[in-house]
Amino acid sequence: MKLLSVNLGRARAVPYTDQPEGLTAIDKRPADGPVRVAAPGPKGIGRSGLAGDTVSDTRHHGGDDQAVYAVAREDLDDWERELGRPLASGSFGENLTTAGLDVSGALIGERWRIGSGVVLEVTCGRIPCRTFQGHLDEPRWVKRFTRKGAPGAYLRVIQPGEIGAGDPVEIVHRPDHDVTVALQFRAVTTERELLPRLLVAGAALHPESLAAARAYVERYGS
Numbered sequence: 286m287k288l289l290s291v292n293l294g295r296a297r298a299v300p301y302t303d304q305p306e307g308l309t310a311i312d313k314r315p316a317d318g319p320v321r322v323a324a325p326g327p328k329g330i331g332r333s334g335l336a337g338d339t340v341s342d343t344r345h346h347g348g349d350d351q352a353v354y355a356v357a358r359e360d361l362d363d364w365e366r367e368l369g370r371p372l373a374s375g376s377f378g379e380n381l382t383t384a385g386l387d388v389s390g391a392l393i394g395e396r397w398r399i400g401s402g403v404v405l406e407v408t409c410g411r412i413p414c415r416t417f418q419g420h421l422d423e424p425r426w427v428k429r430f431t432r433k434g435a436p437g438a439y440l441r442v443i444q445p446g447e448i449g450a451g452d453p454v455e456i457v458h459r460p461d462h463d464v465t466v467a468l469q470f471r472a473v474t475t476e477r478e479l480l481p482r483l484l485v486a487g488a489a490l491h492p493e494s495l496a497a498a499r500a501y502v503e504r505y506g507s
Contacts, residue, residue: 286385286454288399289358290315292375293338301419302342310339311420313375315450322403323445324349334442335380342416349441350408350491355381356437357388363435368423378417379437386454389435389467394460394489396443400452404444409491410436410470436470439491462486469494481507 294310302309316337325331327348332340334352356379361372374382386397395407413436418426430436462485469486472479473494480501483490490498 286383286456288448288450288452288454289382289384290374290450291320291335291448292316292380292382293320293335294375294378296339296341299416299419302416304342304416306341308341309416309420310341311378311416313338313378313380315374319447319449321445321447322353322405322442324442325352333380338380345412345414351439352442353381353405353440354379354411354437355383355386355388355440357386357435358382358384360389360435360437376421377411377437378420381448383454388438389465389470391438391466392460392462393464393466393469393483393486394458394462395456396458397440398444398455398457399448400446402444403442403446403448404457405440406443406489407438407440407466408489409439409473409494410466411439412436412470412474431474434467434471436466438466460486460489464490473497477501 292313293316294313296308296310298307299309321336322334325334329343331349332347340347356377365372391407393407397405413427413430464483464486469483472483480498483498
């Protein structure tokens, strides 16, 4: 398991985002060298966990619980075959493109050591949006991405440091539950009856998903 690339984005104006300024940094490109990773601060204030990476829409992206976004190269390859077009690393707006790691199958609260010291913790899957669809310019992309159910993972920074392409990735902690990123994604999108199952992930779960699960149980029971 390793990093194939660490990808950074700069804000640019596009016609397909609902940001007031019309800016997005979803188009990320591989960095040339090591990149510093650190917790960026609370959502709405903190942005990306990677130095040199821009988050334009702080309503839905960035902050400590979504500091880093990872996608498996294997999932990009699968989409390449389905779409009939190449998808470079960073095409999905991911910061980390991995090899040999089942990113969407990772457990909420699972921790990865990257390189010599950086430790990241899995919090949730990525929810597709209008900007993502516009960036890929694929019809019905939000529905297609949601239906496949392999969203990649957001992570928080537990131990800061530097990472770069080629660094090994090691799973150093797997929690004692069965809540994967893919399950969390289905629960908050198409199968809300799964929300009560998320509660066993506890505080490792993204706070918004945890709140949704608690609200569902309060209204409908477990």
